[in-house]
Amino acid sequence: MKTVIVTGAASGIGRAVAKHFSGQGWQVAALDIDRDGLATLGDSVRAIECDLSSEDSIRAAVSAAGFDRLDLLVNNGGPADPVAGPIGEMSLADWNSWIAPHLTGSFLMVRECVDLLRAAKGSVVNMASTRAYQSEPDTYGYAAAKGGIVGLTHALAIGLGPDIRANAIAPGWINSAKEELSEDAHAQHPVGRVGKVEDIVQAVAYLSEAGFVTGQVLTVDGGMTRKMIYTA
Template sequence: MTQKTAIITGGGAGIGRGLVLHFAGSGWRVVALDCDEKALAELETLLPGSQILAIACDVGIEEDVIQAFRRIGNWTDAVHLLVNNAGIADPYCGPLEQLSLEKWRSWIDASLTAAFLCSREALSLLRAGAPSAIVNISSTRALQSEPDCFAYAAAKGGLCALTHAMAVSLGPQVRVNSVLPGWIETGPWQRADRRQDPAHSQQDRAQHPVGRVGRVEDIVEAVAWLAGESAGFVTGQEIVVDGGMTRRMIYAE
């Protein structure tokens, strides 16, 4: 059997770090792309050099992505999974009338443009590894909003639209789905100098019908399923992983 290869953007910390360690632990070779060189260096100490290729890269910049995929093409001749996970974690951009075009573009480029660029550059490798999969990490903010999250919501909603557009165009060789995380605690999955233990109140937990805040492992398991043969009849879908929070009606007091 050919050893499978996954590419994880935003792989240095948070959900991306969890994905890198999961797939590496399952015997895959993994490419981790991230802007944070310190986080990537820490990851490299955890895995054999033959199993991980860590590339410092701003996936919202076209030339960075092109150069990164040249390196990836020299490292492997086929890819079986691309996870477009990169993005700006903070969704709040302030009042609309104060939102500059530059700031707007920073959210759009970090998530939506990045997914387009990485998918485009990965496509020949994904076809070589077919049947293969792309999983876009969107957000429940694509479905509902809090105030002053315009650019983040637009980027994540665009990822959902990009998902079904790619699914109908890239099949049957490549399946494309999106995962929409809700509140996911990523504190324990940061690089060492930024790591934090979770501290959730009863009110935090009560917002979720399942009774707890989400864990990185919850998203990892969803992505792993979408990447596997058991999801071979699933494409173009949005999988919400939020503990039921977006189904709960909250009334103002």
């Protein structure tokens, strides 16, 4: 039976990824700091509380998963809200509230899982963002963390190959909360709609099986990063 660890699995994209692989018969370890959210996943996954900004917590969580091999590691965890406010008002703690769980947490998860991944000739899928390449105002920590994940991904692909593949996904606007959105919100996308969590699940599933793909960033954004946008 195949095995997967998914971080940030209590809600949104991570939750959908965990439920997908569980439905495919995989053994799933779902990691998150949100204990209540994990509790709603049911008995089909191994729900493990984990703080991705803590080295000790990550080490304990990987151990608690109890796997002797790992086919897939999905590094998805970290705060979703990208807005930090003016840079002059940011503290180091503010900065690290994005860098630590997103970027350092991804590094620590791979480090703790590397022997398990080698045993299975498995793969890593890191969750980057189109914000690694383009920004709105006052999103410094999030953009830097996601840009770092892009760099970490190709470094992992070269450093850990050929036994382990490493890729990333750069989602655009994904309506993970299933909010009611305006027609304009959908229409601005070249594909005619805002993204759904299922779009990212499909991308993760593809990369988990794409044996000739490594070191790549798969952009899943409905074409928005290819669109010129002018106000006049």
